[in-house]
Amino acid sequence: MTVPALSIVLPVHNDGIYAVSTIARLASQTRGDFECVVVDDGSTDGSGNVIAGAIASDRRFRLEPLEPAAGQGAARNLGLRSTSAEWVWFVDADDEPRDDFVERMLECVQPTVDLVVCRALERRGTVATPLPLPGGRPPLSPAELVGELLRGNVRGYVWNRIFRRTVLGADPFPDLTSKQDIVAMVEIAPRCRATAVLDEPLYTYVRRGDSVTGGRANRASNALVPARRVAEADWAGRRLSTADDRALYALLGATSYAHDAARFAGAGSRESDTQARRLVTTRGLARAVRLGRHALAVKAAALWVSPRLYVRAIALAGRRS
Incomplete structure (x- = not known):
């Protein structure tokens, strides 16, 4: 055959x-x-x-x-x-x-x-x-x-x-x-x-409303998993990445979590809020600014100040749009 x-x-x-x-x-x-x-x-x-x-x-x-x-x-x-x-x-x-x-x-x-x-x-x-x-x-x-x-x-x-x-x-x-x-x-x-x-x-x-990414099967905490895997990987020892880029990826994971938590009622949690907040670092914020990713830096900084208020603000903006 x-x-x-x-x-x-x-x-x-x-x-x-x-x-x-x-x-x-x-x-x-x-x-x-x-x-x-x-x-x-x-x-x-x-x-x-x-x-x-x-x-x-x-x-x-x-x-x-x-x-x-x-x-x-x-x-x-x-x-x-x-x-x-x-x-x-x-x-x-x-x-x-x-x-x-x-x-x-x-x-x-x-x-x-x-x-x-x-x-x-x-x-x-x-x-x-x-x-x-x-x-x-x-x-x-x-x-x-x-x-x-x-x-x-x-x-x-x-x-x-x-x-x-x-x-x-x-x-x-x-x-x-x-x-x-x-x-x-x-x-x-x-x-x-x-x-x-x-x-x-x-x-x-x-993109459809009933797809996996667009539907309620999407658990917001899942957005934190890739950032944790990156943090656990031995990429630095193998010279596959820089600390700055790993910190930037953590910002992307944190803001992705907040976005999903706002879209799907009950998708987030206090524990996940805390984990997302820990992903926001000054190194990641500085890397975002150097790359011209100012919107990402602002979102991540707001998330660090108050994850719950940030999630509520996204949800409110979504309802008004």
């Missing part, structure tokens, strides 16, 4: 209608030597049956049930274990990859490249805006990739990139209701010998 060039992992939970459209986009890719595992994460709305009908005539696709529902991280891990290609792509069920995504991304593969990242768009309604792309001159070294991650130029999402299987490890996505991909990227980035960057908008992330 011929091993495909790319394994695609597509988790689905009660969003079969969207998934069928995404599957159609995958089936019509200009390069077709891939396998796709659709993981039905305990859907209760008949999504599994809908998807089974949609993929019945295409042997590149297969359905893998996960019972009971275990979350997107567990579904991605199962899909990874159920596939075999050297390169892996994690797709969200309700997004819109361009029909030449597979072809263009695999063209960037080189012997020492372990990660390929493309430009992505974020669409809210009818408005699509470009998302950040790593800076520097590719291919990026591990230290350059980690630096871009800590400065927020490489976001935690995984759908606009393909990974060499060896850098993923076993079960790379943690058991969290949200932010699993961000935590995974913190672990994966230092393992990538080289990262290729393609400045073409090959993937559109569609």
Whole structure:
């Protein structure tokens, strides 16, 4: 049996209608030597049956049930274990990859490249805006990739990139209701010998109110986990990052927590408020100012003064907008 060039992992939970459209986009890719595992994460709305009908005539696709529902991280891990290609792509069920995504991304593969990242768009309604792309001159070294991650130029999402299987490890996505991909990227980035960057908008992330990032499954405290993982990592000893960039990443985690706590009533807690406040340091504030990230510095400083008042202010501003 011929091993495909790319394994695609597509988790689905009660969003079969969207998934069928995404599957159609995958089936019509200009390069077709891939396998796709659709993981039905305990859907209760008949999504599994809908998807089974949609993929019945295409042997590149297969359905893998996960019972009971275990979350997107567990579904991605199962899909990874159920596939075999050297390169892996994690797709969200309700997004819109361009029909030449597979072809263009695999063209960037080189012997020492372990990660390929493309430009992505974020669409809210009818408005699509470009998302950040790593800076520097590719291919990026591990230290350059980690630096871009800590400065927020490489976001935690995984759908606009393909990974060499060896850098993923076993079960790379943690058991969290949200932010699993961000935590995974913190672990994966230092393992990538080289990262290729393609400045073409090959993937559109569609933000919906009922998605994992947009829905109430999002626990605000999860936003603090990546910053804690960075603090625990031995990146300084391996010369992968600077103390200034690690402090900046802590600010990003703290303000992300406050944002989520404001969006979702009851998502925050006093204990998490305290943890977020501890992430705000003078080193991080100074780094933000030096990089011209003045809005981030102001938000983080306000959070340090009073996390609860800051969260309430964000929530009030959201209701008025």
